[in-house]
Amino acid sequence: MALKEIEKRLALSYGNKLQIECVAKCGFAVDEIDMYATNAKADLIVMGMKGAGYLTEKLIGSVTTSLIQKSKCPVLAIDEHVRYKLVKKIALACDYNETENEKVLYPLIEIARIFKAHIYVLNVENELEPVATTAGHVVSGFIKLQNSLAHADHSFHFITTQNIVEGINEFIEMSNVDMVVMIPRKHSLLRDIFNEPKTKQMAFHSKVPLLTLH
Incomplete structure (x- = not known):
């Protein structure tokens, strides 16, 4: 899975200094990303x-x-x-x-x-x-x-x-x-x-x- 590959590369580069969470959603991309960012209180x-x-x-x-x-x-x-x-x-x-x-x-x-x-x-x-x-x-x-x-x-x-x-x-x-x-x-x-x-x-x-x- 592409997200997991990205997670592995980031983990190798930054180790425990960077907390990573992979999330996959089904739906319209714009709506799902916007909703997730809102719920996660993303900066x-x-x-x-x-x-x-x-x-x-x-x-x-x-x-x-x-x-x-x-x-x-x-x-x-x-x-x-x-x-x-x-x-x-x-x-x-x-x-x-x-x-x-x-x-x-x-x-x-x-x-x-x-x-x-x-x-x-x-x-x-x-x-x-x-x-x-x-x-x-x-x-x-x-x-x-x-x-x-x-x-x-x-x-x-x-x-x-x-x-x-x-x-x-x-x-x-x-x-x-x-x-x-x-x-x-x-x-x-x-x-x-x-x-x-x-x-x-x-x-x-x-x-x-x-x-x-x-």
Whole structure:
């Protein structure tokens, strides 16, 4: 059984330092994983993504993408070609109003603390479809986010682009980012990416894990 093989490999690598429990469920994958994570009070769901670097119709309908949209638990999506390395640079791609509830950022702040990582707060605006937001609302969101990250090493970055996915890609390459973090809420940056037909064939970034917070 595949799960048992994974358990054996992990046990050989980490011994008693890692507690492992194998569970097999019958049902719809998204529902069963989400329910199990809820009942187990899981802190994180980790999902592999075959071909996760591409926002295609297959990805949009995948189990991982559905979990990202549905689960209340943070989801870490990792492409099959990703190899582990220390996380030193994290890009939080968001609109400032997505982070008004500072609790949503706790997992990110904890990860940054553990790895002593720098957080790049990346605000991306589509210059072809500017968001109608008042200056006061933007400033308020910025101040709240800055306060939430007060004890984390961070910096703010703003870019305008004709394609949000391409803009994030370019920033990842330019800054050598190790992980991207997004907050998939209604009307948020991540939902725009998943719902925008033009991005379905765009490469996101196959070598960078994607952490979604809820």
